[in-house]
Amino acid sequence: MKTKLLPLAILCGSSALFTGCSDSDNKQQFKKVEVPQAKVVSDGTKIEVRLLETTDLHANLLNFNYFADKQDDKVGLVKTAALIRQAREQATNSVLVDNGDLIQGSPLGDYMAKIKNLADGEVHPVYAAMNTLDYDVANIGNHEFNFGLEFLDEAIDDANFPYISANVFKDDGDDDANNDEPLFSPYVIQEKTFKDTDGTEHTINVGFIGFVPPQIMQWDKANLEGKVIAKDIIEMANHYVPKMKEEGADLIVAIPHSGLEVSAKKPLAENASYYLSKVEGIDAIMFGHAHANFPGPRYEGLAEHGVDVEKGTVNGVAAVMPGFWGNHLGVIDLTLEYTSGKWQVSDSQSTLQAIYETDANRVTTALVENDAQVESAVTQAHQETRDWVNAPFAKITSPVNSYFALVNDDPSIQIVTDAQTWYTQKIVQGTELDGLPILSAGAPFRAGRGGADDYTSIAKGDIAYRNVADLYIYPNVLKVLKLSGAQVKEWLEMSAGQFMQIDTASTDVQMLINPDFPSYNFDVLDGVTYKVDVTQPARYNAKGEKVSDGQRIIALTYQGQPVSAQQQFLVATNNYRASGGGNFPAIGADKIVVDSPDENRQVVADYIAHQSSKNNGQGLNPAADMNWSFAPVANVQIQFTSANSDDAKAYSEQFSHILPTTEVNEAGFAIYQLDLTQPQ
CATH class of the missing domain: 3.60.21.10 (Metallo-dependent phosphatases)
Structure with a gap:
């Protein structure tokens, strides 16, 4: 059956009660067909x-x-x-x-x-x-x-x-x-x-x-x-x-x-x-x-x-x-x-x-x-399609990995948050939301949760669509919330539950990462700058229950100015988080102001392609903007685990505060030292 869109008069055919579609005059016409007299039907x-x-x-x-x-x-x-x-x-x-x-x-x-x-x-x-x-x-x-x-x-x-x-x-x-x-x-x-x-x-x-x-x-x-x-x-x-x-x-x-x-x-x-x-x-x-x-x-x-x-x-x-x-x-x-x-x-x-x-x-x-x-x-x-999806569609100017995404601002998250910000700017343009500050939430999906090899690793140069799955593994849909500055801070306090409390009086080795806190709930919020004070107790546990009055998020600013409790923000995230996933305080579907129909993963792919072509074909620079860091902590021994690979250890050389050790734990993870007296 041939159908036309403008107009799409497709009631034609012997099975329909209306006929008379006309392609020649581009007008939708209806003509009632007499229905045969129904048989007598018993109640x-x-x-x-x-x-x-x-x-x-x-x-x-x-x-x-x-x-x-x-x-x-x-x-x-x-x-x-x-x-x-x-x-x-x-x-x-x-x-x-x-x-x-x-x-x-x-x-x-x-x-x-x-x-x-x-x-x-x-x-x-x-x-x-x-x-x-x-x-x-x-x-x-x-x-x-x-x-x-x-x-x-x-x-x-x-x-x-x-x-x-x-x-x-x-x-x-x-x-x-x-x-x-x-x-x-x-x-x-x-x-x-x-x-x-x-x-x-x-x-x-x-x-x-x-x-x-x-x-x-x-x-x-x-x-x-x-x-x-x-x-x-x-x-x-x-x-x-x-x-x-x-x-x-x-x-x-x-x-x-x-x-x-x-x-x-x-x-x-x-x-x-x-x-x-x-x-x-x-x-x-x-x-x-x-x-x-x-x-x-x-x-x-x-x-x-x-x-x-x-x-x-x-x-x-x-x-x-x-x-x-x-x-x-x-x-x-x-x-x-x-x-x-x-x-x-x-x-x-x-x-x-x-x-x-x-x-x-x-x-x-x-x-x-x-x-x-x-x-x-x-x-x-x-x-x-399979041939095409494995062919390069854009370029990146440096490698992207998630080896240290739990302890450092990270390019694998930065690409995602930048893509979500780019998308949100477009979708709110011309609406009543236009002009509100836009923040963007991203989490390290592949940060060892699935084992010592479960890390994102994309080489410099050509990138194919299948690599996007390395950056965003879930089929989430992008949502935008409207939140106050106070709610933004509580969001970050919940994320900071990723870390164990560091005892400044202890001379023992202290592990930083809370093993009960899933990495996909460690949201980084781009668009603001802040520090995390891990000497303070966590305000929320992994279930989102308030367990202390701790204040780990300090120096929270937007465009150089302190974030006020009443200040209004748009926060781009995904449907999981926006609907209450992770039990973040005050986050729920009632805060959604843009119920986007588009997948976060596709938004990331579109952004990479757009930025790569925009940069005269040189490729997207995936560098993290380092908008968050830890507050300095002196005279302690802090360790964390990551991939036991040459790539990970080579990448650590870019950071003065991340130091590889020779130790490997029973699960196959390499142990790294975190020196929070060094610049981050």
């Missing part, structure tokens, strides 16, 4: 329908990690596809939907959009794979706009299923909402032949309506400004759902690319799925965007808001959200019962089917085999 007749959903695939088609250049059975449509086929075999009646964020998010997506591009008539590997699975409909996600409207048009042109989105409209330049023309078909109603529990066939008109976060106008301003406008999700649902009922929809399935939040309703909300459950006429919600699992533990404790995680309902409406990157298939089993002249949902059960399981030792086991059809459809694109 109490039941039909069981299985609704299946994929969402947030982010171009993860195969079970492969391009950054690590190895198989990864925790991801991939090639695995989800096997679950889809199994789920269909188990059900008499089923439909399959996708909820967007398809063409961006993995190196394969980047390769197709930024390197290879799509020639006219060439099928994007995402759709080559999906076309083997007979999807019924797909919704547009926010990341579909990342590469611009022209690329989006060409990419979805060969999808063998219709696209919908009810809250994106062409920007006609006037203030008259009554004449706004949808960019996509807002909804589609499809005739389905379903068998009831006795085996008798019935025609059921299934309506699908989709939504995207209105924040696309902020996230993709450069691609969309002056071309489209985005409207409120709930407003558009209230507008279109009654029309769908009038036009014969027996069952209405909402497909919002929008998460679930029970906070007070507000206009243009990003995560509006909760309030969609209150729109009369919607029978099921297949949502996404939040990269989370519903039903699941994350949503426990919301029973008072009408959220049932056992049954998988929100205010009585069946709902499901199947994670991300293909790691789960979403399933809603509905029972439709014919009552008083119409079909109604009489029961439902939402479940998630996983593609893998992980045991207590963190060993991953695939639960399904690769789907042969999907695998075959994308083999060539996969190999091309």
Whole structure:
């Protein structure tokens, strides 16, 4: 089926109740098709329908990690596809939907959009794979706009299923909402032949309506400004759902690319799925965007808001959200019962089917085999992507490693924090947040936590995309918090729990690093300068519990001036930290002011490429700015461990306060001495 983006009138076809798409005059037309007279149906007749959903695939088609250049059975449509086929075999009646964020998010997506591009008539590997699975409909996600409207048009042109989105409209330049023309078909109603529990066939008109976060106008301003406008999700649902009922929809399935939040309703909300459950006429919600699992533990404790995680309902409406990157298939089993002249949902059960399981030792086991059809459809694109991702894309002017990231400002963290600052400056430009001081948080992910060889080490010169995984190992998403100076200081106090208290009266060797404190919770905040006084007791323990009134963070300044308790800052971080991960004091989702849709790792890659090309091809200088250091401590013996390698020992020669010893501990770590009387 050929589809067009501007306009995308894709209600054509014998399975839809509306036809009349016109490519010649570039106008979206609708013509009602007479529905055959329904057969007499007895009250109490039941039909069981299985609704299946994929969402947030982010171009993860195969079970492969391009950054690590190895198989990864925790991801991939090639695995989800096997679950889809199994789920269909188990059900008499089923439909399959996708909820967007398809063409961006993995190196394969980047390769197709930024390197290879799509020639006219060439099928994007995402759709080559999906076309083997007979999807019924797909919704547009926010990341579909990342590469611009022209690329989006060409990419979805060969999808063998219709696209919908009810809250994106062409920007006609006037203030008259009554004449706004949808960019996509807002909804589609499809005739389905379903068998009831006795085996008798019935025609059921299934309506699908989709939504995207209105924040696309902020996230993709450069691609969309002056071309489209985005409207409120709930407003558009209230507008279109009654029309769908009038036009014969027996069952209405909402497909919002929008998460679930029970906070007070507000206009243009990003995560509006909760309030969609209150729109009369919607029978099921297949949502996404939040990269989370519903039903699941994350949503426990919301029973008072009408959220049932056992049954998988929100205010009585069946709902499901199947994670991300293909790691789960979403399933809603509905029972439709014919009552008083119409079909109604009489029961439902939402479940998630996983593609893998992980045991207590963190060993991953695939639960399904690769789907042969999907695998075959994308083999060539996969190999091309693999070749590209291992090829250099930028340069760095000096080596980057994390050998001393726990005791010294470090280039492996600096690149990350600089990238996050760069991104945040762009995304807040022109908003009410523009002008606020921007800080950026980064932690040493690879600093020996996984053993004596678990350190980042990237050589000077060419850098490939897979090296970015060495800098940022987690698939986090960038978030920006708004915090006071007092909260910034407490953040740093929590981070300083990384260190043991040094006793200035002791003549014994004292180890500096607290082994119970995970290195990924040792956040460095760039944008301010400060010192850490390790002679003071830690204010917080590794669990985030306040254990003393210690004040380890001293000389905290911004642009040379002391940070005041009331001063306001934006702090770029990741979704883990922003949502309360690590139990940092006063840090939680309520502080998020920019709920970015982009991964920190991709932000780092984009920044390296940008800075490398900007520097006349000479490469990015990854040097740390040394914005933090230890307060001087005299007459003590302080030691710490790091890599037992020639590279690490050679790197230590750059610092007068880091001295290698000849000792190696039983775990294979080299022991180093820290002289805090020397300049840092």
